[in-house]
Amino acid sequence: xxxxxxxxxxxxxxxxxVTLELLTLARSLGTPAAVWAGPxxxxxxxxxxxxxxAEKIYVAGSADIVDHVVAPKAELLAQLVAGKSAAAVLxxxxxxxxxxxxxxxVKTDSGVITDAVGLSEGFVADQSIFGGGxxxxxxxxxxxxIIAVRPNSTxxxxxxxxxAEEEVAVELSDVAxxxxxxxxxxxxxxxxxxxxxxAIVVSGGRGVGSAENFSVIEGLADALGAAVGASxxxxxxxxxxxxxxxxxxxxxxxxxxxxxxxxSGAIQHRAGMQTAKTIVAINKxxxxxxxxxxxxxxxxxxxxxxxxxxEEIDKRK
Amino acid sequence: xxxxxxxxxxPDTATERKLRSDDxxxxxxxxxxVVNELDEYAVEEALKLKEAHGGEVTVLTMGPGRxxxxxxxxxxxxxxxxxxxxxxxLHGSDALSTSYAMAxxxxxxxxxxxxxxxxxxxxxxxMLAAMLAERLGTPQLTLANKVEVEGGAxxxxxxxxxxxxxxxxxxxxVVSVVEKINEPRYPSFKGIMAAKKKPxxxxxxxxxxxxxxxxxxxxxxxxxxDFAAAPPRTAGxxxxxxxxxxxxxxxxxxxxxxx
Ligand SMILES: Cc1cc2nc3c(=O)[nH]c(=O)nc-3n(C[C@H](O)[C@H](O)[C@H](O)COP(=O)(O)OP(=O)(O)OC[C@H]3O[C@@H](n4cnc5c(N)ncnc54)[C@H](O)[C@@H]3O)c2cc1C
Ligand SMILES: Cc1cc2nc3c(=O)[nH]c(=O)nc-3n(C[C@H](O)[C@H](O)[C@H](O)COP(=O)(O)OP(=O)(O)OC[C@H]3O[C@@H](n4cnc5c(N)ncnc54)[C@H](O)[C@@H]3O)c2cc1C
Numbered sequence: 046x047x048x049x050x051x052x053x054x055x056x057x058x059x060x061x062x063v064t065l066e067l068l069t070l071a072r073s074l075g076t077p078a079a080v081w082a083g084p085x086x087x088x089x090x091x092x093x094x095x096x097x098x099a100e101k102i103y104v105a106g107s108a109d110i111v112d113h114v115v116a117p118k119a120e121l122l123a124q125l126v127a128g129k130s131a132a133a134v135l136x137x138x139x140x141x142x143x144x145x146x147x148x149x150x151v152k153t154d155s156g157v158i159t160d161a162v163g164l165s166e167g168f169v170a171d172q173s174i175f176g177g178g179x180x181x182x183x184x185x186x187x188x189x190x191i192i193a194v195r196p197n198s199t200x201x202x203x204x205x206x207x208x209a210e211e212e213v214a215v216e217l218s219d220v221a222x223x224x225x226x227x228x229x230x231x232x233x234x235x236x237x238x239x240x241x242x243x244a245i246v247v248s249g250g251r252g253v254g255s256a257e258n259f260s261v262i263e264g265l266a267d268a269l270g271a272a273v274g275a276s277x278x279x280x281x282x283x284x285x286x287x288x289x290x291x292x293x294x295x296x297x298x299x300x301x302x303x304x305x306x307x308x309s310g311a312i313q314h315r316a317g318m319q320t321a322k323t324i325v326a327i328n329k330x331x332x333x334x335x336x337x338x339x340x341x342x343x344x345x346x347x348x349x350x351x352x353x354x355x356e357e358i359d360k361r362k
Numbered sequence: 363x364x365x366x367x368x369x370x371x372x373p374d375t376a377t378e379r380k381l382r383s384d385d386x387x388x389x390x391x392x393x394x395x396v397v398n399e400l401d402e403y404a405v406e407e408a409l410k411l412k413e414a415h416g417g418e419v420t421v422l423t424m425g426p427g428r429x430x431x432x433x434x435x436x437x438x439x440x441x442x443x444x445x446x447x448x449x450x451x452l453h454g455s456d457a458l459s460t461s462y463a464m465a466x467x468x469x470x471x472x473x474x475x476x477x478x479x480x481x482x483x484x485x486x487x488x489m490l491a492a493m494l495a496e497r498l499g500t501p502q503l504t505l506a507n508k509v510e511v512e513g514g515a516x517x518x519x520x521x522x523x524x525x526x527x528x529x530x531x532x533x534x535x536v537v538s539v540v541e542k543i544n545e546p547r548y549p550s551f552k553g554i555m556a557a558k559k560k561p562x563x564x565x566x567x568x569x570x571x572x573x574x575x576x577x578x579x580x581x582x583x584x585x586x587x588d589f590a591a592a593p594p595r596t597a598g599x600x601x602x603x604x605x606x607x608x609x610x611x612x613x614x615x616x617x618x619x620x621x
Contacts, residue, residue, distance in 0.1 A: 056523070056524070114501075114502050114503070114504070114520065114527075114529055115492060115502055115504070116495070116496070116502060119496070139523070140480070140488060140505055140521075141505075141522075143487065143488045143489055143492075144488070144489060144491075144492035144502070144504060145492075146489065147457065147461075147487070147488075147489030147490070147492040147493040147496070148492050148493065148495070148496040148502075150457070150458055150489075150493070150583070151458065151461065151493050151496040151497055152496065154583075155583065156456070156458065156582075156583030156584035157457060157458070157487075157489065157583070157584065158584055159457075159486070159487045159488065159489065160486065160487075169587060173592065174485075174486075175379040175380075175484075176375070177592055178378070178379065178591065178592055179379075179380070179381060179589055179590070179591055179592060180589060180590055180591075180592050181381070181586050181587075181588075181589040182586070182587040182588050182589070183584060183585060183586050183587060184584065184585055184587050185583060185584045186582065186583060186584060186585050187583045188583060220499050223500070223501035223502075223531050223532075224501040224502050224503055224529050224530070224531045224535075225529065225530050225531065226520075226527045226528070226529055227517075227528050227529065227530045228527065228528040229522075229524075229525075229527050229528075230525045230526050230527070230528070231524045231525045232524065232525035239523070245620065269620065269621070277541070280542075281542075286525075287507075287521065287542060288521070288522075288523060288524070288525065293481070293483065293486075294400065294480065294481065294540050294541045294542075301620075302615075302618070302620050312375045312376065313375075313399075316375075316483070316486075323618055323620075324598075325611060325614065325615070327607070327611070331600070331602075336598070336600055338595060338598075339598045339600065340595075340598040340599075340614075341598050341599050341600075341601075341611065341614040342598055342599070342600040342601070343600075343601055343602075343603050343607040343608075343610065343611050344600060344601070344602045344603060344607075345602065345603025345607045346603070349603065349605075349607065349608070350603055350607040350608045350611065351608065352608070353606075353607065353608025353609060354607075354608035354609075354611045354612055354615075355608075356608070357608055357609050357611075357612035358612055358615070358621050361612065361616065361621055362621070
């Protein structure tokens with residue numbers, strides 16, 4: 046079987062969960078080959094990739110790759126697609142992952158599918174479009190299929206692969222180095238699971254009322270081992286950092302459980318959470334559109350309901 | 363500065379959106395067409411840059427005849443003129459074809475800066491800006507919540523998972539914006555009247571040296587195999603908090619094995 050290249054998502058030397066999901070998917074369709082772009086690979090990271098089935102690990106450790114916007118990753122992958130006659134390329138359907146996929150598609154003259162939520166024989170992708178209203182099967186007709194897969198589309202299952210490491214030297218073009226990162230500003234992340242990867246997300250909106258009150262949302266999230274999200278109203282007000290925004294222009298999440306507190310359920314918010322398996326809403330307005338989506342809803346003041354829920358969860362643990 | 367803003371007409375998200383059963387493409391007649399929301403932010407940013415640095419703002423739209431409504435809206439906000447790429451041969455184009463056709467137009471009309479929204483509300487691929495940068499060989503400054511131009515240099519804040527990156531390049535460049543960047547202005551009555559007289563150049567594919575073999579449904583690199591309406595969500599249980607709302611929610615979570 047031929048190689049299926051999986052672009053590894055990593056932070057601080059650690060492999061992100063979505064990559065393990067992609068390796069799991071790749072195994073069912075070919076031979077997974079992980080591609081690590083940038084410096085900082087660790088022995089643990091390599092072991093993790095092998096544990097989830099990477100037969101090969103291509104490592105392009107040059108700092109130039111991450112110090113320039115997107116284009117170097119596409120050049121690296123294009124070089125591997127040509128040199129290793131890859132059968133397909135899988136990337137995570139994050140904002141940046143999709144940009145890499147787009148440039149790679151142009152470079153390799155290949156079709157690209159974004160936001161796949163499943164993948165089967167012949168690289169037929171499942172897409173959930175129009176806010177979850179329509180399910181589509183789509184397929185690449187020309188070139189090497191490039192598919193951006195949403196986090197949480199499949200459960201990661203270990204199955205050891207050889208994990209043979211190969212260093213890759215990339216000659217970046219001048220064009221790839223045209224947009225240079227001059228400063229990287231990291232805002233604190235905390236110990237919670239990452240938003241797009243979390244099995245449970247607890248989000249707060251305008252109804253939370255203030256930055257201080259977000260501790261109520263965080264309390265519930267911590268009781269459930271969940272990530273914290275926010276609506277645009279909450280991030281715009283400065284109550285919570287923008288990278289936690291869920292929705293059309295924020296993160297798209299599809300967790301097992303999504304709890305929305307003090308969020309009305311505007312279409313732009315729904316676009317980012319509609320594919321959650323179970324949705325719980327807490328809102329004082331019985332007419333709030335979020336209740337149309339909710340599997341379970343409580344009409345009430347979140348400042349009463351959420352702390353009580355947190356307390357109950359702690360009690361029942 | 364010569365700024366081109368790419369504006370897409372999309373079906374109103376408030377109406378029911380469908381695919382056509384004959385060729386699996388977006389049913390543009392089933393819903394009202396509106397300006398892709400984020401593109402209003404792109405227009406606003408272009409107008410601000412023009413106000414600060416001088417120059418001209420051109421709107422570029424690829425879409426069927428009715429997309430002129432979208433063009434008028436952008437002109438009413440204050441853009442100077444528009445180019446409308448409209449040709450039946452473009453129907454069903456995927457992201458590769460769309461980026462190819464738009465790049466051809468951009469090469470023809472020239473630019474210092476191209477500004478896009480970071481994502482459309484219908485297809486949501488979020489790839490167009492990156493693809494254009496690749497095709498045009500210009501720096502990609504995408505997902506920006508801040509844009510600064512000084513002389514020939516451009517700096518943006520690019521949103522990232524961990525916060526943001528400050529990214530620098532020289533013009534010409536391709537930028538995409540997120541909604542945090544500004545607050546789009548409403549067209550004034552005067553603006554709406556003035557828009558009616560602003561020049562709109564309509565191009566067919568041949569006018570922009572676009573190869574018919576590279577666009578449209580037949581040329582698409584990807585295809586929809588089939589589609590079906592998602593089964594409707596079964597209505598949930600809604601309870602009123604009588605002092606025990608948190609406990610009841612906990613019962614529900616326990617019944618689903620979350621606790
Ligand atoms: C281009 C564009 C992009 C956008 N992208 C996004 C996006 O990515 N994500 C996003 O979220 N939005 C986005 N929006 C904004 C979106 O349209 C809504 O304005 C936003 O989601 C509203 O946030 P909210 O639900 O928190 O606030 P509101 O709509 O004001 O709702 C607050 C809710 O809280 C309830 N409430 C108030 N007090 C309490 C209380 N004490 N207890 C319980 N409930 C209470 C109210 O009943 C109400 O339903 C976007 C908009 C545009 C134009
Ligand atoms: C539900 C659905 C799913 C699709 N999935 C795929 C897919 O997986 N792969 C694929 O190759 N194609 C796909 N397509 C086709 C894709 O919609 C078109 O190629 C589209 O023109 C470009 O993609 P976008 O709207 O997602 O662009 P995005 O990259 O999301 O849009 C970003 C910005 O590009 C600009 N822009 C986009 N289109 C135009 C335009 N016509 N005129 C002017 N400016 C524009 C706007 O500034 C916009 O804000 C899909 C279409 C639909 C309806």
